[in-house]
Amino acid sequence: MTDAVRVESLYRTYDAGTPVTALDGVSAAFAAGTFTAVMGPSGSGKSTLLQCAAGLDRPSAGRVFLGGVELTATGDTAMTKFRRERAGFVFQDYNLLSALTVEQNVVLPLRLAGRRPDRGRVRAVLGTLGLTERAGELPERLSGGQRQRVAVARALVGEPAVIFADEPTGALDLRSAREVLALLRTAVRDFGRTVIMVTHDPMAAAYADTVLFLADGRLAGQLSAPTPEAVAAHLTELVAA
Numbered sequence: 385m386t387d388a389v390r391v392e393s394l395y396r397t398y399d400a401g402t403p404v405t406a407l408d409g410v411s412a413a414f415a416a417g418t419f420t421a422v423m424g425p426s427g428s429g430k431s432t433l434l435q436c437a438a439g440l441d442r443p444s445a446g447r448v449f450l451g452g453v454e455l456t457a458t459g460d461t462a463m464t465k466f467r468r469e470r471a472g473f474v475f476q477d478y479n480l481l482s483a484l485t486v487e488q489n490v491v492l493p494l495r496l497a498g499r500r501p502d503r504g505r506v507r508a509v510l511g512t513l514g515l516t517e518r519a520g521e522l523p524e525r526l527s528g529g530q531r532q533r534v535a536v537a538r539a540l541v542g543e544p545a546v547i548f549a550d551e552p553t554g555a556l557d558l559r560s561a562r563e564v565l566a567l568l569r570t571a572v573r574d575f576g577r578t579v580i581m582v583t584h585d586p587m588a589a590a591y592a593d594t595v596l597f598l599a600d601g602r603l604a605g606q607l608s609a610p611t612p613e614a615v616a617a618h619l620t621e622l623v624a625a
């Protein structure tokens with residue numbers, strides 16, 4: 385099976401007065417068509433790993449491969465272009481542009497990538513996400529769950545190989561969270577996308593095929609076919625260690 389994303393010996397240090405090692409030699413492979421959750425205590429390096437794997441940040445050392453191409457060997461312009469073509473993003477705070485309608489937000493990544501939105505595809509994605517009636521509205525008129533569905537639509541519309549999600553359910557009520565997680569799982573099961581999701585929530589992690597744990601910038605275990613109980617137990621061990 386091809387790896388959609390692979391990271392090799394990733395290090396990321398920040399030098400803000402006292403140096404911080406956010407990633408301390410992380411290697412991991414994310415097979416195409418799988419859903420992986422990344423968990424760990426606060427400050428363990430989860431967001432940094434996601435940002436480096438997605439080409440939003442550059443590691444201090446190590447290599448990142450997206451679809452077999454080494455991102456870390458490319459310049460900034462090529463990295464941005466590749467990211468726009470290959471990756472979709474969902475963040476905790478939705479990151480919608482308030483001056484744009486739902487539909488305009490959804491097609492924005494395509495426009496930024498210089499691609500012409502296929503109207504049929506845009507309508508289909510909006511329909512799947514229950515946003516057809518909302519297409520012309522501004523985000524401020526939507527609930528948090530609806531806004532996150534717009535963000536998921538935006539991540540899906542370009543048919544990216546990989547969707548990177550950082551705490552996508554962190555600001556949502558349980559029902560909306562479950563809807564968003566089910567949408568991500570459908571993207572993997574039915575459409576072959578690869579999802580890498582940072583979360584603090586064992587219930588959310590249990591939607592994934594595999595959970596990777598981080599502690600102090602290093603890999604600290606892995607669970608396949610996770611249940612919320614098994615995830616919570618592993619996290620408790622990590623926090624206590």
Ligand SMILES: Nc1ncnc2c1ncn2[C@@H]1O[C@H](COP(=O)(O)OP(=O)(O)OP(=O)(O)O)[C@@H](O)[C@H]1O
Nearest residue numbers: 398400404405406425426427428429430431432433
């Ligand atoms: N821009 C930055 N400048 C300095 N230090 C940073 C920066 N970004 C992250 N860090 C530090 O790197 C470490 C890892 O941060 P990161 O955000 O990846 O952790 P996390 O596991 O995602 O945390 P949380 O669960 O709290 O969101 C932390 O110690 C953090 O303070």
